[in-house]
Amino acid sequence: MDSLRQTLGSFAMVALLFVSFIFLYHWSFPSFSTQLLLSHNGPLCQQQSNMSSNINEAYGDGLDKALAKASMGNNKTVIIAIVNKAYVEQDVMGDAVTMFDLFLSSFWLGEGTRSLIDNLLIVAVDQTAYDRCQFLRLNCYRLETYGVDFGGEKIYMSQEFIKMMWRRTSFLLEVLKRGYNLIFTDTDVMWLRNPFERLSKNETEDLQISTDVYLGDPWSEKHLINTGFFFVRSNKKTISLFETWYGKKDNSTGKKEQDVLIDLIEAGIFGHLGLKVRFLDTLYFSGFCQDSKDVRAVTIIHANCCRSITAKVADLKATLRDWKQFRRLEANSNVNINWTSHEWCWVSWGRPNRTSLG
Numbered sequence: 319m320d321s322l323r324q325t326l327g328s329f330a331m332v333a334l335l336f337v338s339f340i341f342l343y344h345w346s347f348p349s350f351s352t353q354l355l356l357s358h359n360g361p362l363c364q365q366q367s368n369m370s371s372n373i374n375e376a377y378g379d380g381l382d383k384a385l386a387k388a389s390m391g392n393n394k395t396v397i398i399a400i401v402n403k404a405y406v407e408q409d410v411m412g413d414a415v416t417m418f419d420l421f422l423s424s425f426w427l428g429e430g431t432r433s434l435i436d437n438l439l440i441v442a443v444d445q446t447a448y449d450r451c452q453f454l455r456l457n458c459y460r461l462e463t464y465g466v467d468f469g470g471e472k473i474y475m476s477q478e479f480i481k482m483m484w485r486r487t488s489f490l491l492e493v494l495k496r497g498y499n500l501i502f503t504d505t506d507v508m509w510l511r512n513p514f515e516r517l518s519k520n521e522t523e524d525l526q527i528s529t530d531v532y533l534g535d536p537w538s539e540k541h542l543i544n545t546g547f548f549f550v551r552s553n554k555k556t557i558s559l560f561e562t563w564y565g566k567k568d569n570s571t572g573k574k575e576q577d578v579l580i581d582l583i584e585a586g587i588f589g590h591l592g593l594k595v596r597f598l599d600t601l602y603f604s605g606f607c608q609d610s611k612d613v614r615a616v617t618i619i620h621a622n623c624c625r626s627i628t629a630k631v632a633d634l635k636a637t638l639r640d641w642k643q644f645r646r647l648e649a650n651s652n653v654n655i656n657w658t659s660h661e662w663c664w665v666s667w668g669r670p671n672r673t674s675l676g
């Protein structure tokens with residue numbers, strides 16, 4: 319009798335543990351993929367992260383080959399997007415279209431953007447993302463990080479997420495050190511026109527970076543930068559910038575790399591290193607925080623100022639619909655269009671629905 323009770327007791331115990339595990343898993347995963355796609359807004363790290371454990375890095379010949387291929391015909395300049403499982407996997411959030419699908423669609427639907435696919439290097443941080451990239455026949459590079467599995471373990475993702483962001487900074491530093499200029503793009507950025515035609519070609523400009531809201535003066539350090547899209551030239555000054563930035567990894571507990579860069583800018587790093595930095599006008603390099611005023615000029619649209627992946631996907635779909643409508647109209651007239659309001663992103667902040675308010 320007693321042993322039966324004990325058996326039942328331990329069975330209940332095991333069941334309880336199992337249920338809690340399932341709960342934790344489901345509870346933490348959506349918040350992981352959401353955070354992954356946030357540009358810089360939102361509660362990033364509630365947990366204290368131990369950054370002193372060093373990221374183990376290894377690149378090898380594979381990286382040189384990948385960079386040489388992706389920069390072909392583009393003067394040692396590559397376009398880099400970093401993806402993991404959460405970006406590429408179908409049905410992650412019960413939505414048939416992934417952010418990565420929309421990202422690639424934009425290159426197809428954009429004006430003069432199709433050939434840029436050849437210069438795009440997809441950096442996959444886990445096997446699922448790499449397999450998806452290979453399947454699509456893109457330029458793919460598998461970024462290995464020993465001792466950290468960016469695709470698997472989910473319970474401690476907050477910490478893993480921050481680590482992954484720092485991993486990105488160290489990877490971009492490595493690309494600069496190898497002599498390549500780069501455009502870094504998040505995958506929630508729609509490429510509607512060729513950005514190289516709008517970025518300054520002046521080689522004295524070391525970094526050109528997107529902003530949430532443009533203040534009118536391209537040299538003003540008062541801008542709130544957004545690291546979701548930037549063009550950086552490879553030289554000693556930019557390498558120092560990335561080294562200094564990455565050097566803060568162990569002294570920035572709970573801070574995202576973008577916030578660390580913002581702190582460095584406030585502390586005057588650009589002047590200190592003699593960097594010439596252009597802050598990009600949202601007329602061309604726009605986002606949901608500030609729509610481009612002219613669809614005839616817009617180059618990129620970033621789903622910034624948005625809190626969840628579902629909201630981003632829904633509103634980016636509407637943006638691409640607007641764009642397709644414009645391309646149809648464009649054939650016979652010189653019209654501008656009004657962007658559909660980013661309703662899903664708006665309510666993602668817990669604000670009342672503007673449509674229903676009339």
Ligand SMILES: *[C@@H]1O[C@H](CO)[C@@H](O)[C@H](O)[C@H]1NC(C)=O
Nearest residue numbers: 366367368369370371372373
């Ligand atoms: C952080 O990691 C280092 C090295 O792995 C370890 O020595 C240290 O005790 C850890 N600190 C905390 C607070 O976990």
Ligand SMILES: *[C@@H]1O[C@H](CO)[C@@H](O)[C@H](O)[C@H]1NC(C)=O
Nearest residue numbers: 392393394499519521551552
């Ligand atoms: C390519 O880059 C080099 C070095 O930055 C520069 O001197 C040259 O003018 C560039 N060529 C073109 C076609 O942009």
Ligand SMILES: *[C@@H]1O[C@H](CO)[C@@H](O)[C@H](O)[C@H]1NC(C)=O
Nearest residue numbers: 518519520521522523524594
């Ligand atoms: C690039 O910018 C520098 C500094 O503003 C300027 O002196 C130079 O004339 C520019 N070069 C070109 C080719 O426009």
Ligand SMILES: *[C@@H]1O[C@H](CO)[C@@H](O)[C@H](O)[C@H]1NC(C)=O
Nearest residue numbers: 565566567568569570571581
């Ligand atoms: C870490 O940051 C604190 C405060 O910002 C500063 O006083 C300290 O010197 C920094 N430590 C290192 C090792 O950079």
Ligand SMILES: *[C@@H]1O[C@H](CO)[C@@H](O)[C@H](O)[C@H]1NC(C)=O
Nearest residue numbers: 647652653654655656657658
């Ligand atoms: C866009 O909105 C403005 C002001 O709300 C309106 O005057 C204009 O006609 C609209 N344009 C189009 C193409 O719908």
Ligand SMILES: *[C@@H]1O[C@H](CO)[C@@H](O)[C@H](O)[C@H]1NC(C)=O
Nearest residue numbers: 661662663665671672673674
């Ligand atoms: C906002 O409200 C309208 C009308 O009630 C509804 O059709 C729409 O789906 C809502 N949008 C969001 C993002 O909730």
